[in-house]
Amino acid sequence: MTKLQVAIDLLTTDDALALAAKVAPHVDIIELGTPLIKSEGLGVIRAIKDAHPDKIVFADLKTADAGALEAQIAFEAGADLVTVLGTADDSTIVGAVQAAQAAGKGVVVDLIGVADKTARARAVTNLGVEFVEFHAGLDEQAQPGFSLATLLEAGSASKVRFSVAGGVNIHSIEAVKAAGADVAVAGGAIYGAEDPALAAAALKSELN
Numbered sequence: 001m002t003k004l005q006v007a008i009d010l011l012t013t014d015d016a017l018a019l020a021a022k023v024a025p026h027v028d029i030i031e032l033g034t035p036l037i038k039s040e041g042l043g044v045i046r047a048i049k050d051a052h053p054d055k056i057v058f059a060d061l062k063t064a065d066a067g068a069l070e071a072q073i074a075f076e077a078g079a080d081l082v083t084v085l086g087t088a089d090d091s092t093i094v095g096a097v098q099a100a101q102a103a104g105k106g107v108v109v110d111l112i113g114v115a116d117k118t119a120r121a122r123a124v125t126n127l128g129v130e131f132v133e134f135h136a137g138l139d140e141q142a143q144p145g146f147s148l149a150t151l152l153e154a155g156s157a158s159k160v161r162f163s164v165a166g167g168v169n170i171h172s173i174e175a176v177k178a179a180g181a182d183v184a185v186a187g188g189a190i191y192g193a194e195d196p197a198l199a200a201a202a203l204k205s206e207l208n
């Protein structure tokens, strides 16, 4: 079954905790967004893991270098999964994977900015990552003509374990599931909703 991941792109630990409390019953994975971690530091990872020990806590580090070190400090702070950029050198990904294996945790490779996402997804899967994120970032989503469909086609073609992030919402989540994604990531569709719990529940029900 496709899991639901909420991406918390808010800027304070208090706001992240408040949102997580509302949506946790409806999601499988709680993601601390890159801007949140940059704003609050690793303490926000510990705060969310302490509040939700039963959830998979995903630290969206978007690591580009020093893979082992960055992964290790996030795992020590309570993260279960960390992201490394697909544009990083293979040695950075391997370093993070080694830190994950030592901690009994996992690495996700974020394909944001990668030209041939399908080929890179296959290559990094061979390095031992948990899954690969087919991701169109917030800036790419804002470009005229952006389409999630291209991302879904690339994910399906990869034949590896993958998640999809790129403005996934109630209108597109069924297509994400149909594409064979292991995880559907939704940020703005949940934290930007008038009732985030209701929005998360509606997204989850599309995946069941």
Ligand SMILES: O=C([C@H](O)CO)[C@H](O)[C@H](O)COP(=O)(O)O
Pocket: 007, 008, 009, 033, 034, 035, 060, 136, 137, 138, 165, 166, 167, 168, 185, 186, 187, 188, 189
């Ligand atoms: O990873 C993300 C982005 O780079 C900012 O950190 C988002 O969390 C991801 O794109 C999911 O958010 P939505 O696109 O708003 O669904």
